[in-house]
Amino acid sequence: MAHGPAKGISRWLFTTNHKDIGSMYLWFSFAMFFMGGIFALVIRAELFEPGLQIVEPAFFNQMTTLHGLVMVFGAVMPAFVGLANWMLPMMVGAPDMALPRMNNWSFWILPFAFAMMTSTLFMEGGAPNFGWTFYAPLSTTYAPDSVTFFIFAVHIMGASSIMGAINIVATILNMRAPGMTLMKMPLFVWTWLITAYLLIAVMPVLAGVVTMMLMDIHFGTSFFDAAGGGDPVLFQHVFWFFGHPEVYIMILPAFGVVSAIIPTFARKPLFGYSSMVYATASIAFLSFIVWAHHMFTVGMPLFGELVFMYATMLIAVPTGVKVFNWVTTMWRGSMTFETPMLFSIAFVILFTIGGFSGLMLAIAPADFQYHDTYFVVAHFHYVLVPGAIFSITAAVYYWLPKWCGKMYNETLGKVHFWLAFAGLNITFFPMHFSGLAGMPRRIPDYNPLWADWNMISSIGSLLFGAAQVLFLYIVIRTIVSGRKATDGVWDGAEGLEWTVASPAPYHTFTTPPEVK
């Protein structure tokens, strides 16, 4: 094994190094985050006031669709895989990921997949316009021609996810250092192990449902066509069987991140480690039996409504365990509030708000009122933005000194946090009100009744977007001219990753460390 990275561009194109691949995932995700963010700003600009000002309704639909797809599959998921690549081998004391070449294949599929998906914007008939949930028959009978490329893009990014997840499972189960028993693994490792299992279980179902679409569109089958004996609702069932575990795929690694950060800055061990592990596993299990809570208004039998309602509410129990443990970890700790900690505390508070609105939506009779309104938009942005995005941001601040050996500027980091915190709440909190007042999602024009809330949301979105540009500046400034970081970086940080130098050498743990 060579001792350092190869020179020039080939280092990145042909690499088998988990750190290089992790960096590429993270930069790719950052780029997609900005692209998805620009799509979101187009949406918010159009909704700044009632009436049609800036874009055509048809283009507006393409923006809502691509914003969702790019953020979910291009920004959040690759960011967590990037963190996994960087951190898992170091956390379990392994020399690299289990299957290093396949690791690079998983990454390089993604730029191709997203090039194909976003190129649909320039195709005749425009990009996919049926929402990121691509319900049939909007996505079949009434879809633009570019839907074919959307389907194949989903296929290959699914292949990328499955290969990435298999790699992660093999790494965690097979490559732990001697003494690193399962119940000694950092929680980030545990949450990723369970997330990888979810990915392997549901990405093939997503491949299945887009294949059914492809067959219905081009080969005359009738999966989603009642005239031939099929059912459009079947689409929703298969999609959400994938889709609900998918939302946990985007949040479980976030739980792992904050479970690493909060103990460091509270200077106390994580409270209730084993209950965290069991809670994560329970959430993953429950995620398979709640999917139809996305479909309460579609016309299910009463029995189905009840089963899915109660199962969904049950998820609040293990999630509550987690929130309790994070709060208890902070209780009487010697707390300091560096940037990663600020993002993590905001995560705990705001994610809990998103969880509560989720409980409201889980109540089937109440959901009939909330369904397809901005209340739903507010809910899932509260779990995804301060949930997934904040935890990724926290992780970047927390581990960036280990990655590049330089310290970020704490003042700028705190400015970033407060801008993002304010921007996010100004953007998404008013959506609860416009939604409760009846504003439907995915519309370019609306009743002036909701004008004030929308204007506030749009202003907040600009602030949030500006905060992310500052984030990009902070990261680049750190890499280029940050002051040198120590090997330990943080006072209270525990774990194998802090025992190696900063920046982490190109190859770490070629000889496995002994874990006591």
Next chain:
Amino acid sequence: MDTKDTPSYYVPEQSKLPLFASLGLFLTVFGLGSWINGSGNGSTIFLIGFALLGFVLYRWFAIVIDENIRGMNSIKLKTSYVWGMGWFIFSEVMFFAAFFGALFYVRTFALPWLSEGPTSEILWNGFKGEWPLMETPDMAANGSDAAMSGPGENMSNPGLSHWLGWLPFWNTSILLLSSFTVHFAHTSLKKDDKKWFNIWLGITVALGIIFLVLQAEEYRHAYADLGLTLNSGIYGTTFFLLTGFHGLHVTLGTFMLLVQWLRSVFKGHFNHDDCFGFEASSWYWHFVDVVWLGLFVFVYILG
């Protein structure tokens, strides 16, 4: 490389394989998409991409086999391959689960709902939700003007007394038999009896090919004689997608076993404790066999 420095776990040097595999995969699906959408050079792009992907994968496996022969693979790395193959097969199980789930949903929920109550009377008056579904809702409501018509005949169980003349029964027998022969190949290999290993594995590959030929004949029969096509409503849809994807997996499994057979016969690969390529292929083979049993029960017998 200094042997004293050699880490216990083999981490390969830089490799061009992943990038070109990604390019090949991209060209394959981009070409396929263009082709399906009716663009002129779609098929060419598809073929170039597919050839590139195939070539890269060939090189990839050749390199991995070569590394193993040169003794670079530790026990740990081999365990990673075992986990990798195991979880890959699990992902395949979930892919089939989506289609079995669709069949279950249609038969248990969708068809009864389409045939009951006021909505049915307004939209699909006179429709009866039976399985196999010979008359689609479209036919019930619109008679001969229907765009979505059902099959002429179906492939369902003709009754136990007719099984000897029923092709799916023979296909089931062949696949079950092939699961035994591949197991015999494995036990022979464990005794380092390469002669019988080659014979049993060769028989397995032959059975796989016979299965595929019979399956092709069944499809020809369905299209030519029974009026059963992809367009025959939900029955034709589920029948062809479930058996079709299974057939594709049998094709892949047969190809995998054939490669192992060629490696054994012409290159002398494999011995009792170094045979992962064969073992992985045989697990895959058992997996397609189990899927077929599911198909035989839920598509044919209970069809």
